[in-house]
Amino acid sequence: MSYDVKTWVDVAAFVGAGLSMGLGAIGAGIGEGLTAARATLAISRNPEASGEIFKTMLVGQAIAETAGIFGLVIAMMLLFVKNPNPSFIMVAVFIGAGLCMGFGAIGSGVGGGFPAGEACTGIARQPAMTKRLNTTMLIGSSICQTPAIFALVTALILLFSDFSALPLCPTWAAVLGAGFACGIAAIGPGIGDGLVAGACCESVARQPSSATIATTTMLLGMAVTETTAIYGLLVSFILMFKTFPATDAIAPAMALLGAGLCMGIGAIGPGIGEGLTAYSAVGQVGKNQKNSAELVRVMLVGQAVSESTGIYSLVIALVLIFVV
């Protein structure tokens, strides 16, 4: 049984579409489930605020599922956009794009659920702060979508760039590595960002007077949490735009694939860890506003230490690309 190039390209497009939508729906499903579970508790605690809680849940879920819709967009493009000049490199490109968007949507989907859920709980606790809680939740949820936007950009570049002039080996590994680097690296920061935004909503509800300092600390904490997703984006851009010499050996190709995997997997832990650090700091800033400067300093030092393993992954990925 033998297949022509076009058949392989179609198969890759179907697999890529399945990965993009299937993996993308996991994050959005967990995020929406988290929000609904917290809303249930909130309504049980304060049934009179159920109208506002429902409203917050609806708006929060609409933003949290944005990453899932990115997955849908890439899946539809993979399924229906015509490929006039199919080549074997497109097999790797399509699977890479699907993997990138699918993995990239998981973290942001889950992360978006935390602020929405905490905002529902906060409204039950402090109905007078509804408007401020909604704003904080939406700012937090929107920033949570940034790693998924990185994955969307990478997937679109993969889909619309012309790789056909490049040598099949090791370019196939470079494009797959790019998908892994940006997609998997988005998981940790997405979840970490969500934790920070959730803590800010909780802090605003518990200590309304701390809303401004809590929001500022949240923005700072989220910015640092996202750096490992930026490393993933950087490695995927190098893998996509650097021209690698043609070779028949398998080792250079595996080095590029390894670089993508190294950066992607290596960013999960630091992303969540930095999010946990900022989660705690944002919560404590609300309770202890007098010492907020010291708390923010400790948070930044803690995040820097937590980030070190992400930096090691970046260094090894760069060594694999440029040295090996």
Next chain:
Amino acid sequence: METIRQTQKKYCTRAITVAIFAGLLFILIDYKPIGKGLILGTVFSILNFILMGEMLPLKIGKTKGKTFMFSLGSIFFRYFILAIPMVMAIKLEQYNLISVVVGIFFVQVFIMADHLLDFLWSARGKQV
């Protein structure tokens, strides 16, 4: 449910009004596929938002596991509906794919813009 309906009405009205005006502008300056695509995407974005609101009460009062499974089912169902305008844009030349995708995010854009503007106004008010 009344609060949800009011919220839906607020954002959906704004989204469709802007989409129609922007769409007509594009059609008038001879970018018909872009204008039509924007309106088509926004209509389905609104449909998705309304369905999401209608399904909300069904998620309440269940265990975490059941809520997750229901959320996943609801997502797949609504994403199937969101796929329709994209398939139309890919298959039919009279709709522009990018403007359909932009239209699909119109409700989310208006939710964020509304709260961001509120936040900026209140911050400015405090300064004055």
